Amino acid sequence: MATRIISEEERRNEWLSADDQPLYEARKRIYPQRVSGYFRNVKWFALIVTLGIYYLLPFVRWDRGPNAPSQAVLVDFPSSRFYFFFIEIWPQEIYYFTGLLVLAALALFLMNAVAGRVWCGYLCPQTVWTDLFLLIERWVEGDRRERIQSDESPWTFTKVRRKTTKHLLWLIVAWWTGGAWVLYFADAPTLVWQLATFQAPAIAWISIGVLTFTTYSLAGLMREQVCTYMCPWPRIQAALTDEYALNVTYRFDRGEPRDSLKKSEARRAKGLPSGDCIDCNQCLAVCPTGVDIREGLQLACIQCGLCIDACDNVMEKIGRPARLIAYDTDLNIQRRLQGKPEIYKMFRPRTILYAALIVVVGLVMVSALVLREDLGVNVIHDRNPVFVRLSDGSIRNGFTIRILNKELESRFFAVRVDGLTNADVEVVGAKLQGNGQAIVEVGPDQTREVRLLVTLRHAPPESSLPIVVQVTDLAGGHSAEARDYFRGPGHEEGGKR
Ligand code: SF4
Numbered sequence: 001m002a003t004r005i006i007s008e009e010e011r012r013n014e015w016l017s018a019d020d021q022p023l024y025e026a027r028k029r030i031y032p033q034r035v036s037g038y039f040r041n042v043k044w045f046a047l048i049v050t051l052g053i054y055y056l057l058p059f060v061r062w063d064r065g066p067n068a069p070s071q072a073v074l075v076d077f078p079s080s081r082f083y084f085f086f087i088e089i090w091p092q093e094i095y096y097f098t099g100l101l102v103l104a105a106l107a108l109f110l111m112n113a114v115a116g117r118v119w120c121g122y123l124c125p126q127t128v129w130t131d132l133f134l135l136i137e138r139w140v141e142g143d144r145r146e147r148i149q150s151d152e153s154p155w156t157f158t159k160v161r162r163k164t165t166k167h168l169l170w171l172i173v174a175w176w177t178g179g180a181w182v183l184y185f186a187d188a189p190t191l192v193w194q195l196a197t198f199q200a201p202a203i204a205w206i207s208i209g210v211l212t213f214t215t216y217s218l219a220g221l222m223r224e225q226v227c228t229y230m231c232p233w234p235r236i237q238a239a240l241t242d243e244y245a246l247n248v249t250y251r252f253d254r255g256e257p258r259d260s261l262k263k264s265e266a267r268r269a270k271g272l273p274s275g276d277c278i279d280c281n282q283c284l285a286v287c288p289t290g291v292d293i294r295e296g297l298q299l300a301c302i303q304c305g306l307c308i309d310a311c312d313n314v315m316e317k318i319g320r321p322a323r324l325i326a327y328d329t330d331l332n333i334q335r336r337l338q339g340k341p342e343i344y345k346m347f348r349p350r351t352i353l354y355a356a357l358i359v360v361v362g363l364v365m366v367s368a369l370v371l372r373e374d375l376g377v378n379v380i381h382d383r384n385p386v387f388v389r390l391s392d393g394s395i396r397n398g399f400t401i402r403i404l405n406k407e408l409e410s411r412f413f414a415v416r417v418d419g420l421t422n423a424d425v426e427v428v429g430a431k432l433q434g435n436g437q438a439i440v441e442v443g444p445d446q447t448r449e450v451r452l453l454v455t456l457r458h459a460p461p462e463s464s465l466p467i468v469v470q471v472t473d474l475a476g477g478h479s480a481e482a483r484d485y486f487r488g489p490g491h492e493e494g495g496k497r
């Protein structure tokens with residue numbers, strides 16, 4: 001049988017019939033142009049504030065006394081604590097993070113209901129770092145036109161030098177981003193010194209390496225692809241939005257029919273209809289995600305407002321009113337076309353609900369923080385054996401009690417067991433007061449475990465007797481208690497509590 005040799009292109013054409021589409025669209029390289037204006041300034045402000053906080057916060061000190069770290073924000077894994085200025089979170093209080101996540105989600109919903117993807121356009125780390133990387137790119141390689149020309153031209157010494165400089169600067173920023181992250185997990189000045197002298201632990205180097213790679217890849221190489229293809233938020237927010245949410249919108253009621261400035265002026269001179277858009281494509285040139293907003297609201301649009309600035313600059317130059325592109329709604333466009341007044345509804349059921357939930361969750365968290373106890377106690381019953389029969393016939397139960405001292409100084413606690421009559425109570429390692437009261441010392445901001453032995457001279461008639469273990473601070477009088485059961489032989493015989 002004759003073998004037909006086909007070219008690569010023929011083979012592809014055989015696979016792709018006229019109706020077939022490739023599974024993945026080839027990436028179109030985007031060269032965002034520099035732009036100035038109100039929204040650009042808002043974005044610079046957001047960038048400086050957010051990056052300033054991120055890079056500098058680990059160096060802010062907070063005096064908590066001699067027995068606690070002096071870093072304002074610290075995730076202290078060795079002692080299982082999270083410090084945030086005057087707040088100290090213990091492992092048992094991890095639910096505060098749940099509250100914070102709920103608050104963050106509600107804030108995102110509220111932002112979305114008011115003004116679309118404000119988070120994406122101004123505050124999202126991907127946006128902020130991409131902005132920073134673009135700034136470096138422009139500084140090294142020039143603005144849009146120069147970068148396009150450079151990429152289309154053959155490799156020269158200047159081109160290699162510029163590309164190398166850009167990538168080196170990106171790597172330095174990415175490295176410092178990873179470096180700042182690990183400073184939240186150790187005393188920042190100490191760790192900086194250890195990094196500078198190559199004495200830092202391996203985990204610090206590994207973490208910085210991973211974050212350097214992710215920052216460089218996401219903000220330098222992948223950029224808008226992260227927002228368009230990887231991030232789930234655009235899909236979620238599309239389901240959460242409504243007709244009153246403000247979005248960056250091309251006001252086609254004003255812009256169409258569009259034409260070049262020359263033709264547009266000629267049409268106007270003849271009294272023919274002509275829109276304000278002069279088809280200059282400046283809005284598209286500045287867009288960091290390559291969106292032409294005149295085609296309507298799109299998934300890739302991060303609502304950064306830069307196209308508003310670009311168009312406003314054009315309108316100012318040609319003497320037409322600003323805000324041909326603006327934060328607006330399709331509903332208002334339709335109403336203007338119908339000669340009806342615009343509607344802006346900031347206060348509507350969903351925004352009121354989100355705001356109310358933010359207030360309620362915030363108040364619950366603040367109250368929980370203000371009212372939380374500065375001591376705690378947990379009791380764990382021995383499992384094997386559950387009880388011991390002593391040689392004189394009495395029954396003994398063993399427990400481990402864990403006392404939490406959340407104050408930054410040592411405290412003495414009296415331990416008491418209630419619920420049993422004629423029981424002998426022994427706290428192993430405790431000091432005894434004159435009245436036989438067991439006293440346990442717990443160091444500052446520490447947890448201490450002690451053994452508690454409770455003995456009854458006669459086997460209890462019930463399988464289990466409820467007990468209350470109470471610890472009381474000798475100085476302040478505060479107390480905490482935990483409940484458990486004293487178990488006897490009936491327990492083995494299948495008796496219930
Ligand atoms: S910048 Fe304004 S005038 Fe120019 S194409 Fe965009 S919408 Fe039209």
Ligand code: SF4
Binds near residue numbers: 292303306
């Ligand atoms: S279309 Fe406008 S608002 Fe949307 S991402 Fe592009 S520049 Fe930003």
